[in-house]
Amino acid sequence: MSHDGVQRAALPIPDLAYTGTVTYDATDPDTHYPPITELRPPAGAPNVAVILIDDCGFGASSAFGGPIATPNFERLAAKGLKYTRFHTTALCSPTRAALLSGRNHHSVGMGGITEIATSAPGYNSLRPNDCAPLAETLRLNGYSTAQFGKCHEVPVWETSPVGPFGHWPTPGGGFEYFYGFIGGETNQWYPALYEGTTPVEPWGTPEQGYHFMADMTDKAVAWVRQQKALAPDKPFFTYFAPGATHAPHHVPTEWADTYKGKFDQGWDRLREETFARQKELGVIPQDADLTPRNEGIPSWDEMSDELKPVLAREMEVYAGFLAYADHYVGAFLDSLDDMGVLDDTLVYLIIGDNGASGEGTMKGTTNESFTLNGMTALETDEFLIAHKDELGTPRSYNHYAVAWAHAMDTPYQWTKQIASHWGGTRNGTIVSWPNGIRARGEIRNQFAHVIDVAPTVLEAAGIPEPHTVNGVTQRPYEGVAMNYSFDDGDAEERHTTQYFEMFGNRAIYHKGWTAVARHKFPWQGSTHGLDEDVWELYDVEKDWTQSHDLASKEPERLAELQRLFLIQAARFNVLPMDVRSIERFNPDLAGRPTLVKGDSQIFFPGMKRLTENSVLSIKNKSHTVTAKISVPDGGAEGAIIAQGGAFGGWSLYLKNGALAYAYNLLGVRTEHVRSDRALTSGEHEVRMQFAYAGGGLAKGGTVTLYDGEEIMGTGAISATMPMTISVDESVDVGRDIATRVTDDYTGGEFTGTIDWVRLDIGDDDQSHLVDPHHLVANAMMRQ
Numbered sequence: 001m002s003h004d005g006v007q008r009a010a011l012p013i014p015d016l017a018y019t020g021t022v023t024y025d026a027t028d029p030d031t032h033y034p035p036i037t038e039l040r041p042p043a044g045a046p047n048v049a050v051i052l053i054d055d056c057g058f059g060a061s062s063a064f065g066g067p068i069a070t071p072n073f074e075r076l077a078a079k080g081l082k083y084t085r086f087h088t089t090a091l092c093s094p095t096r097a098a099l100l101s102g103r104n105h106h107s108v109g110m111g112g113i114t115e116i117a118t119s120a121p122g123y124n125s126l127r128p129n130d131c132a133p134l135a136e137t138l139r140l141n142g143y144s145t146a147q148f149g150k151c152h153e154v155p156v157w158e159t160s161p162v163g164p165f166g167h168w169p170t171p172g173g174g175f176e177y178f179y180g181f182i183g184g185e186t187n188q189w190y191p192a193l194y195e196g197t198t199p200v201e202p203w204g205t206p207e208q209g210y211h212f213m214a215d216m217t218d219k220a221v222a223w224v225r226q227q228k229a230l231a232p233d234k235p236f237f238t239y240f241a242p243g244a245t246h247a248p249h250h251v252p253t254e255w256a257d258t259y260k261g262k263f264d265q266g267w268d269r270l271r272e273e274t275f276a277r278q279k280e281l282g283v284i285p286q287d288a289d290l291t292p293r294n295e296g297i298p299s300w301d302e303m304s305d306e307l308k309p310v311l312a313r314e315m316e317v318y319a320g321f322l323a324y325a326d327h328y329v330g331a332f333l334d335s336l337d338d339m340g341v342l343d344d345t346l347v348y349l350i351i352g353d354n355g356a357s358g359e360g361t362m363k364g365t366t367n368e369s370f371t372l373n374g375m376t377a378l379e380t381d382e383f384l385i386a387h388k389d390e391l392g393t394p395r396s397y398n399h400y401a402v403a404w405a406h407a408m409d410t411p412y413q414w415t416k417q418i419a420s421h422w423g424g425t426r427n428g429t430i431v432s433w434p435n436g437i438r439a440r441g442e443i444r445n446q447f448a449h450v451i452d453v454a455p456t457v458l459e460a461a462g463i464p465e466p467h468t469v470n471g472v473t474q475r476p477y478e479g480v481a482m483n484y485s486f487d488d489g490d491a492e493e494r495h496t497t498q499y500f501e502m503f504g505n506r507a508i509y510h511k512g513w514t515a516v517a518r519h520k521f522p523w524q525g526s527t528h529g530l531d532e533d534v535w536e537l538y539d540v541e542k543d544w545t546q547s548h549d550l551a552s553k554e555p556e557r558l559a560e561l562q563r564l565f566l567i568q569a570a571r572f573n574v575l576p577m578d579v580r581s582i583e584r585f586n587p588d589l590a591g592r593p594t595l596v597k598g599d600s601q602i603f604f605p606g607m608k609r610l611t612e613n614s615v616l617s618i619k620n621k622s623h624t625v626t627a628k629i630s631v632p633d634g635g636a637e638g639a640i641i642a643q644g645g646a647f648g649g650w651s652l653y654l655k656n657g658a659l660a661y662a663y664n665l666l667g668v669r670t671e672h673v674r675s676d677r678a679l680t681s682g683e684h685e686v687r688m689q690f691a692y693a694g695g696g697l698a699k700g701g702t703v704t705l706y707d708g709e710e711i712m713g714t715g716a717i718s719a720t721m722p723m724t725i726s727v728d729e730s731v732d733v734g735r736d737i738a739t740r741v742t743d744d745y746t747g748g749e750f751t752g753t754i755d756w757v758r759l760d761i762g763d764d765d766q767s768h769l770v771d772p773h774h775l776v777a778n779a780m781m782r783q
Contacts, residue, residue, distance in 0.1 A: 004042040010468045011132075011140040013039065039142040041235060042462035046436060047345040048138070048237045049336070050453065051329055052099065053322075054092060054150060054246040057356030057423070059271075059410030060322060064351070064428035065278030066408070067262065067270060068319045072330030073430060076349055078441045080432030081486065084283045086448045088354050088427050090419035090502040092184060092246070093125075093152050095353040095450055100133045100153075100173065100239070102454030102477035104499070106573040107131065112503065113184075114156040115613075116584040119591030122573030125155045127167065132469035134454040136174030138237045141463050144227045146177040148220045149241035152184045157593045159183070160614040161607075165197050175239070179219045181212075183611070186243055186728045188212045188250035189394040190645070190738035192609060199609035201737065206394045211252065213242055217328040221335040228339055235461075240332060244325035247357065247368055247399035249317050251392050256313075256320035263315040266300025266308070267407040268293065274410040282443055283428070284411060289547040291413045291423075296521055297403050298362055307363065307381050310388045314364040314400035317392035318408075343434040346460050348453055352427035356408035358415035358522040360399030366390060367397045369648045369666050372724040375698065378668055394739075397647045397667075397727070402523065411545045419502035420516040421546055436460060437486045444485050446493035447509065451479030459483045478572070499568040504530055504579040508565035512541035515561035519579060526579035535562060603641065603733045603757045610731040612724070615643070615759065618650075620722055622692040622701070622762030625652050626685065628755040633681045636752030638735070638745055640686070644726035645739035652688050653736075654679070654752070655744045659705045661688050662742035663717045670742050673703040673715030684708070690717070692764055697722040722767070733757055 006013065023031045060066040063073040063082065088095040093113050094105035101108045106122035108131050117125040127133070135145045147169040154167050159182055166172035168182070179195050186192050191212040193200050204210040220240055227236050263270060275290045293299065303311060329349070336342040361371055366387045370379045390396045405415045409423035418424035429448070431437070458465055459481045466474055480495040500507040504519030504526060517533040520526050537551040537558045551558050569575050578584065587594045601616045616623075627640045635657030642651035647667045653660055657678030664670040679686070687706040693699040698719055705713040729738050736748030 004462070006042070008141055009464050009466055011137065011466045011470070013140065040233065041138075041142045045235050045461035045463070046433060047235045047336075047341055048143075048457050048461075049345055050099070050239050050348045050350070052096070052239070052241045052350050053325060053352055054241070054243060055354065055357040055416060056245050056322065056352035056427070057405065057408035057410075057415070058352070058412060058426050058428050059274045059278070060245075060356065060408040061326075061351050061428060063430065064283050065274055065281050066410075067274060068322045070322065070326040072326045072333065073349060073351065075330070076333065076347060076432050077430045079434055080347070080430060080437060081439060081442050081444050082283065083429040083431065083444045083446075083448055085445055086350070086427055086429035086450075087425045087498065087500075088350070088352065088450050090354045090417055090424035090500065090505065092150075092353045094502070096151075096241070097127060097153050099350075099450045099453055100135065101127060101131050102134060102451055102479050103131050103475065104451060104478050104572045106501070107475065107478060110153070111501070111574065112578070114152075114154065117155060117590065117592045118578060118584060120573075120576065120578065122575075123578055124592065127153075128475075129470070129472045130475045132466065132472075132474060133174045134457060135237060135239070136469065137458070137463070137466055138461070139174050139176065140469070141461070142234060144231065144234055144236045145175045146220070146223050146236070147173070147175040147180065147239040147241070148178075148216045149180040150243050150246075151178075151180060151182050154182050155592075156613045157595045159611055160595055161197075161199065161609065163197065168197055170196055177223060180216060180241070181243070181728070183728055185246045185248065186212070187248060187397065187738065188243055190729075191243075192728045192730060192738070211250070213244055213325060213328050216242060217332050220332055224335065225339065228341060240329075242325055242328070245318060245322045247360065248397040249314075249321045249392055249399065250394070251317060251321040251324045253393060255324045256317040256392050258323065259316040259319040262319065263312045264308075267403040268300045270407045271410045274407070278411060285544050288411060288544040290411045291545050291547050293403075294406065294413055296523075297406050300403070304381065306385065310384045311364065311401055311404075313388050313391050314398070315404050317398065318400050318404065320392065346433040346436060346457065347431065349430040349432075350427055350450070351429065354416040354427070355412075355418070355424040356405035356415055357399070358402045358405040358417070360401055360405070361523070362402055364401040364404075365399050367647050367667055368399055368727060369397065369721070369724060372727065373666065373698070373721045374723065375666060375721075378666065413546060414518065415522055417502055417522040418505050418518055419500040420505040420507045420518045424502070424505070425500055431482070431486070433460070433486075439487050439489070442489055444489055446482070446485045446491065447495050447498070448482055449479060449495060449498050451477070452482050452495060453479070455479050455481040456483055497564070497568070499565055499572065499574065501569065501574050501577065504533070504577055506565065506577070508561050508568060509540075510561060510564055512539065513557065513561060514538045514540050514546065515558055515565065516546070530577060530579065537561070599761045599763075601759045603731070603759070605734050605754045608730065608732040608735065608737055612726070615731045616761050617767070618690070618759070618761060619720065619725070620692065620697055620699075620767045621765040622690055624687060624689050624760045625757065626687045626760070627652065627757040628683070628685050630683050630753040630755070631657070631679050631681050632752055635678055635681070636750065638750035639732070639748045640750055640754060641731065641733050641757045642736035642741050642748065643731045645729040645736070645741055647739065648721055648724075648726055649729065649741040650725070651736055651741040652686075653742075653745060653748075654750070659686055659707065659712050660744060661703050661705060662744060663720065664741045665719055666721065671715075671717050672742065672744070673705060673713055673717075675705055675712035677712070679707060692762070694764060694766065697766060
């Protein structure tokens with residue numbers, strides 16, 4: 001029963017049948033029916049805005065002592081509270097699944113990422129229907145709900161335009177409106193966008209001023225304005241999750257230029273500067289220790305003097321990206337203020353869904369696909385130096401060096417993926433609700449976790465946790481409401497036990513102590529068994545940063561905590577822990593479905609935004625692309641079919657009416673095979689045959705172009721991409737959406753008519769030669 005006496009524990013709230021007198025004539029004085037009442041939450045329920053920044057460590061934002069100015073984050077904190085011991089799961093998809101469900105990530109099937117899902121309950125990427133999401137609970141209690149930005153919770157085999165959509169933000173996630181991207185990252189200049197479940201294109205180009213961060217903010221502002229204009233008495237729940245600051249670090253140059261010269265001192269000195277500011281702000285204790293640089297991360301002095309300007313620019317670009325995100329978070333909050341609803345809005349600003357990303361190599365990169373394909377040898381120091389000024393612009397797909405990520409996690413050890421240590425899981429969080437929290441500008445040190453958000457929101461709204469939703473008995477929330485700490489900084493913490501696990505990196509927190517075991521580095525796969533891991537023990541009430549390992553001094557306490565971890569692991573579907581690599585990338589072995597089966601696939605005009613998981617793989621094997629087309633009088637131009645874009649891809653197209661094929665190798669070079677004569681007007685069945693050279697991965701091949709059975713052209717492709725063609729660009733029929741594979745065409749839209757396009761693959765696949773550890777690293781970069 002809620003505060004208003006309405007039975008809200010079973011959702012949807014049952015309709016009550018009329019039990020009064022039924023008259024024969026509506027004009028009869030005894031005719032009386034109660035008026036229709038609209039569904040609303042209990043009186044006083046606040047609006048809710050959850051803002052989740054991506055891949056941002058504890059030591060990045062100025063609100064928590066970082067070097068990057070975030071005045072809007074600080075402005076929000078001045079009206080509310082900073083939580084210094086708020087934790088995530090160490091990876092984006094699991095954190096998001098936990099945030100939106102109020103349950104641990106393994107409880108909702110997101111123990112890893114969808115690309116390596118298995119059939120085990122804790123790792124299948126399928127949120128069970130006994131764990132209804134927060135948005136659905138709020139919607140069924142009368143809230144308006146909308147999500148903007150990043151999702152990356154959809155099972156990989158359900159990401160195509162045909163769904164099913166039960167795990168998409170709408171309708172399955174409880175959001176009535178969604179505008180954003182489905183995958184782990186997207187090009188911020190040319191994003192792969194969905195509105196609801198329909199793919200849509202950005203309103204403009206970078207040259208016209210387009211950037212996704214600004215676009216999603218405009219959409220969010222417009223949605224809230226409309227909601228308040230049409231239903232001002234109805235509260236909203238908005239989930240505002242930008243792609244910032246996940247790679248690619250795309251930002252207008254002027255924002256990056258603001259930080260010119262600010263990082264020339266290097267990452268080691270930067271950590272010391274940040275550490276000092278954190279003590280001044282009081283977000284860490286005065287007696288806290290700065291943890292040393294971790295094993296495998298180079299010092300600034302080890303880097304070559306020639307490369308240091310590139311490394312410094314990588315950090316300038318990242319800083320500009322976070323500052324840019326802060327600006328648009330401020331714009332969104334300003335819009336709420338202008339509408340007069342900000343003071344009655346419970347705002348959660350979680351500055352990072354995990355620690356900063358250590359997936360950018362030791363030197364950083366201008367294009368993540370070099371790393372994704374194991375072709376970093378192409379990106380020499382000379383290449384990086386030559387392309388320094390392109391970082392952050394539409395001509396790059398960039399990421400910064402691992403050591404910058406470590407610096408962004410100051411004062412803690414390790415980075416994203418490392419769930420054993422605070423560097424992977426501790427994220428500065430700000431909570432503001434002026435009409436519901438009396439305290440202003442204060443710090444809270446109680447332990448909290450991302451699963452605590454959902455129960456906190458329900459308690460603030462006066463809505464009970466439902467015991468059934470859509471007829472399914474619900475699993476109780478596993479988080480602890482944080483409301484008790486809002487106006488009492490000295491309140492005894494209530495979230496006293498919490499496990500952490502990601503790829504074998506694991507820990508247990510219990511009443512001021514942590515036992516932790518790091519299993520693997522973020523930049524490599526598992527190299528040994530779980531039982532070989534070394535456990536550490538920390539008294540985090542006295543040792544805030546996990547600097548002094550007490551395992552050898554208190555073996556009994558360590559053993560107790562290890563046992564507690566196993567109990568929690570069994571309780572929340574963590575077992576069996578899975579650090580396998582190649583087996584999890586084989587759907588048959590892993591036990592997950594695949595969307596595309598067989599060795600042939602047909603496409604039709606209008607099909608677009610098909611991800612690599614939605615199409616047959618042509619990598620490391622021979623293949624054929626066949627298309628039935630009609631050429632009008634005067635000839636035709638443009639892409640018949642294209643996959644990928646300017647940072648890697650291929651296209652079959654017509655140029656000056658002649659059949660042509662382009663293969664773009666990571667943006668380094670684009671090789672073409674062209675016919676020397678144009679196709680005549682009328683119907684044609686054209687074909688491109690790619691005969692793979694064999695002998696290993698990433699080899700080239702011979703391309704033959706046909707019109708019917710007539711050879712129209714031949715040529716050689718020197719090398720191909722073995723693992724990933726594009727992170728977020730897609731297969732598009734009759735066009736080349738977003739960035740272009742080749743400059744041979746401009747818009748890329750085919751000016752003839754396409755009946756169908758068919759893709760056939762050969763039986764000479766050599767993908768089994770891929771290093772399984774690299775497959776894991778490949779998947780992790782896209783989180």
